[in-house]
Amino acid sequence: MYDRILVPTDGSEEGERAVRHAIDLAVAHDATIHAIYVVDSASYGGVPMETAWEGLHEMLEREGETALDRVVELAEESGVPAETALLEGTPAKQVVRYAETEDCDLVVMGTHGRGGIDRLLLGSVAERVVRSSEVPVLTVQVSG
Numbered sequence: 017m018y019d020r021i022l023v024p025t026d027g028s029e030e031g032e033r034a035v036r037h038a039i040d041l042a043v044a045h046d047a048t049i050h051a052i053y054v055v056d057s058a059s060y061g062g063v064p065m066e067t068a069w070e071g072l073h074e075m076l077e078r079e080g081e082t083a084l085d086r087v088v089e090l091a092e093e094s095g096v097p098a099e100t101a102l103l104e105g106t107p108a109k110q111v112v113r114y115a116e117t118e119d120c121d122l123v124v125m126g127t128h129g130r131g132g133i134d135r136l137l138l139g140s141v142a143e144r145v146v147r148s149s150e151v152p153v154l155t156v157q158v159s160g
Contacts, residue, residue, distance in 0.1 A: 017121070020047040023049060042091070049087065050118060051083075051087035116149075
């Protein structure tokens with residue numbers, strides 16, 4: 017049923033719950049994991065000094081590579097092939113674009129389960145992906 021499972025990662029310990037769930041599904045379906053990390057350039061675009069921006073960008077890329085390496089490590093432990101991509105842009109848009117252009121069958125992503133005013137004020141990458149993706153999305157609550 018699933019051949020290519022996309023799991024966006026933020027590198028957090030909480031988010032690893034969604035990664036592990038995606039890997040379990042990949043084992044059950046003999047699928048490949050596609051892990052992506054999105055450097056959200058819009059979130060630091062207002063930093064005034066260009067040198068600070070460059071340093072921040074490099075730091076975020078390093079964090080992304082570390083997060084992706086962890087997904088590969090977990091996938092290898094379970095015998096699951098994994099492909100990775102470090103992307104830049106708006107996270108929800110990049111997740112949807114990658115899922116559709118790479119012919120993924122499923123997106124598995126964490127959600128913090130916020131409701132009410134927190135969700136309205138903070139927004140939710142997972143919610144935006146669910147609303148705009150042609151590819152089915154499975155959300156995994158990663159915090160209480």
